[in-house]
Structure formats: structure tokens, C-alpha cells
Amino acid sequence: MNQVQKLLLLTGVFTINLSFTQGYKVETDKGVKYISDPMVCNGRHWTEANGKQMMNEFSQLWTDAKSWKKRANAIKDKIQNGMQWDKISQYDGQINVIKHSKKIMDGYSVENIALESFPGFFVTGNLYRPLKKQKMYPAILSPHGHLKDKRFTDYVQLRSAYLASKGAIVFAYDMVGYGESNQVRHKMPISLLIQTWNSKRVLDHLLSLSEVDPQRIGMTGGSGGGTQTFILTALDQRIKVSVPVVQVSAHFFGGCVCESGMPIHKTDNFQTNNVEIAALAAPRPMLLISNGDDWTRNTPEVEFPYIQKVYGALGKSDHVENIHLAEEKHDYGYSKRLAAYHFFSKHLKLENNQSSKKDSIDESFIKILPFEKLKVFNLENPRPLTELKNEFEVLQFLEFPTDKAPYLFYKK
Numbered sequence: 187m188n189q190v191q192k193l194l195l196l197t198g199v200f201t202i203n204l205s206f207t208q209g210y211k212v213e214t215d216k217g218v219k220y221i222s223d224p225m226v227c228n229g230r231h232w233t234e235a236n237g238k239q240m241m242n243e244f245s246q247l248w249t250d251a252k253s254w255k256k257r258a259n260a261i262k263d264k265i266q267n268g269m270q271w272d273k274i275s276q277y278d279g280q281i282n283v284i285k286h287s288k289k290i291m292d293g294y295s296v297e298n299i300a301l302e303s304f305p306g307f308f309v310t311g312n313l314y315r316p317l318k319k320q321k322m323y324p325a326i327l328s329p330h331g332h333l334k335d336k337r338f339t340d341y342v343q344l345r346s347a348y349l350a351s352k353g354a355i356v357f358a359y360d361m362v363g364y365g366e367s368n369q370v371r372h373k374m375p376i377s378l379l380i381q382t383w384n385s386k387r388v389l390d391h392l393l394s395l396s397e398v399d400p401q402r403i404g405m406t407g408g409s410g411g412g413t414q415t416f417i418l419t420a421l422d423q424r425i426k427v428s429v430p431v432v433q434v435s436a437h438f439f440g441g442c443v444c445e446s447g448m449p450i451h452k453t454d455n456f457q458t459n460n461v462e463i464a465a466l467a468a469p470r471p472m473l474l475i476s477n478g479d480d481w482t483r484n485t486p487e488v489e490f491p492y493i494q495k496v497y498g499a500l501g502k503s504d505h506v507e508n509i510h511l512a513e514e515k516h517d518y519g520y521s522k523r524l525a526a527y528h529f530f531s532k533h534l535k536l537e538n539n540q541s542s543k544k545d546s547i548d549e550s551f552i553k554i555l556p557f558e559k560l561k562v563f564n565l566e567n568p569r570p571l572t573e574l575k576n577e578f579e580v581l582q583f584l585e586f587p588t589d590k591a592p593y594l595f596y597k598k
């Protein structure tokens with residue numbers, strides 16, 4: 187690297203070009219792209235035709251429950267090895283919790299909450315709770331995606347508040363590098379690992395609450411939130427019901443480093459994709475919500491039949507459903523929330539399952555709160571002095587190479 191490159195690296199300008207110059211050239215149906223690791227399957231790694239063909243090939247690799255379980259275990263191992271789970275899983279155990287500013291709303295409450303996910307690193311979010319007293323409560327993890335669907339936007343607030351008003355404790359939380367998660371950039375080398383670990387810690391926290399029923403734990407998110415949903419569901423049997431929205435695709439591997447920036451789909455002698463990862467949910471109830479405008483457009487013909495075959499082999503065909511909205515686009519809008527609400531009502535036994543109508547819901551009682559009201563950290567509640575200060579420190583703490591941390595003096 188020459189002096190000019192070093193200077194650009196320090197200023198952050200050169201980050202993308204550096205990874206490109208060290209990358210591998212791959213041709214896709216969207217043109218040429220560059221990846222830094224030949225085992226990383228990112229974005230439109232395959233054409234739609236290739237994706238369909240690979241589903242046929244995958245289906246030849248197993249025939250019954252026993253052979254599927256063997257393949258499922260191998261897929262789970264590859265995910266954990268690919269994201270280097272062992273480097274972070276040693277920080278399991280009790281979680282430090284920061285929680286304040288409980289707001290009483292119409293039928294639910296909202297608190298601002300942060301969990302110390304591993305020493306010095308915080309996952310920030312909001313905890314929505316039903317106001318009506320119940321003996322036990324189901325709980326739902328509500329991660330967000332990359333587009334409009336973020337923790338503070340109406341999509342996430344609406345679904346979190348609605349599900350809370352119907353009896354569930356709901357935890358909505360920031361992706362790494364989004365919202366209040368400012369210790370690292372989103373597009374950093376191990377955001378897939380940290381983000382998955384954060385979800386696991388949110389699950390740990392919910393299950394630590396004595397009023398939460400461990401048999402009724404759900405998870406849902408759209409787009410990149412869908413990826414977080416099917417990955418944690420694959421890794422952790424404690425998720426009992428999952429609703430990944432507009433993301434499970436045979437040919438598309440997730441376009442962001444937080445979804446596919448580490449080699450979780452491929453090794454020298456192994457290949458899988460997100461359809462198979464999602465199928466690891468079986469036989470636990472799962473609803474796939476797809477649409478006609480993105481990489482889930484083929485779901486009824488390609489992705490869903492494969493997953494149905496898995497559920498069928500495990501004797502639970504009725505536990506998987508697909509709602510395909512052919513006229514819709516890539517979002518977690520009203521009709522998708524409607525489908526998710528009914529699926530959760532059915533499988534998590536939400537309080538008013540019997541009274542809710544199938545064709546419409548009323549979300550008008552939900553008041554969308556501004557960012558300032560939902561923030562965990564502010565003047566009265568400053569960020570802990572003990573937190574890791576930047577991406578360099580985070581990578582160093584977890585014993586990953588620090589040469590890919592461009593912001594050695596990362597501004598907060």
C-alpha cells in the first residue's frame with residue numbers, strides 16, 4: 187500500500203476500493219461484482235435459474251426425516267463456523283440491563299432499553315408490554331431491516347405496539363450501526379456475527395423474565411430483519427414461531443455484509459442457501475411472506491415447495507405457510523403485518539385470537555413516538571463509560587484482525 191492509499195484509508199475514503207482491489211471477480215445476472223472471500227455468497231450470487239436448479243440438487247441430498255436432520259445439523263455447523271460463533275459465544279451469561287422512561291400508551295407500554303450484549307458492547311431498543319395483566323406472556327423479537335423499516339419508523343412501532351396490545355412482550359432493537367448503535371459502522375467485517383449475537387442476547391433477556399412463557403417465543407422482521415429472523419431461528423431452538431418477511435430466496439443471499447458478509451453458505455466441499463437455512467425452523471411454525479417485486483417473487487413455485495418438503499418429512503406440513511402478495515413490493519406494510527398478526531395469534535395464542543377479524547385490523551390507536559422519546563441514551567442517561575469506544579476496540583476485544591477497521595479514530 188502506498189502513502190496516498192494509507193492516507194485515504196485513515197480518512198475512510200478508501201475503504202471500499204481497498205476491499206475491491208483485494209477481492210475476487212464474480213459475474214452475476216446483475217453484472218460483475220467483487221467479493222473479498224471466495225467462500226462468501228453475497229447478494230445475487232446466483233441467477234434465478236441457477237437458484238431453482240440448486241433447489242432441485244439440494245432436494246436430492248436427503249430423502250426423509252433422518253437424512254434431513256443430518257443435513258440440517260451440517261448447515262447449522264457451517265453457519266456457526268462461518269461467522270466464528272465461538273469467538274463471541276464465550277461471553278454468555280448474565281446480562282447488564284439499562285431500562286427507563288416507561289410510557290403508558292393505549293393498551294400497551296413502551297420502555298427504552300439497552301442490553302450489554304458482550305462486555306462493553308450495547309444492543310439498544312424498546313420493550314413493548316401489554317397493559318392488561320396476564321399470568322404468562324408470549325414474547326416476540328422484532329428486528330428491523332435496511333430500508334424504511336427501522337426501529338424508530340412507523341413499520342416497527344406499529345407491529346411492536348400492536349402485538350403488545352394483543353398480549354405479547356415485544357423487543358424491537360437496532361441493527362449494528364443503526365439508530366443508537368454507534369460503536370461500530372454497519373458495514374464492518376463482522377456485523378453478521380455481532381448482529382446475530384445481539385438477537386440471541388435479546389432472546390436470553392426475554393427468557394430471563396419470569397412472566398415469559400418459553401413455549402411461546404416468536405420472531406419477525408422484514409428484509410434484513412427477515413435475514414436476522416431465519417438465521418437466529420436456525421441456530422436457536424428457543425425461537426418457537428418465526429415470520430421472515432420478503433427475504434427468503436433461492437438465488438439471493440442477502441445484499442449486505444450483515445447478512446452474508448461472512449462465509450456461512452459455502453466451504454470447499456459444501457454449499458447451501460437461505461432457503462435451506464430458513465428450513466431449519468422445521469417443524470416449528472413458520473410463515474413466509476413474499477411479494478411479486480423482489481427476490482421472493484418465485485416463492486410459491488421455488489422456495490416454498492422445498493420448505494414444505496422439509497416440514498412434510500418431519501410430519502408437520504401444516505406448520506408452514508406462505509402468503510404471496512404478487513402485486514406488492516419489498517416492505518413490511520399493512521397487508522404483511524395483517525398476515526403476521528394472524529399467524530402469531532394462532533401459534534402464540536395471543537389473547538384475542540378469537541375476536542380478531544381475518545381481513546382487517548385497526549392500528550389507529552397506536553401513537554408513533556418520536557426518536558427522542560425512544561432513545562436509551564441521552565443527557566440524563568449517558569452511554570456507559572466502560573463501553574468499547576470504536577470499531578477498532580470492538581474487533582480487538584473479540585480477537586478479530588483490526589486491519590479492516592478504517593476508522594482507527596472513529597468519531598462518535
Ligand SMILES: [Zn+2]
Nearest residue numbers: 442443444445
Ligand atoms: Zn446490513
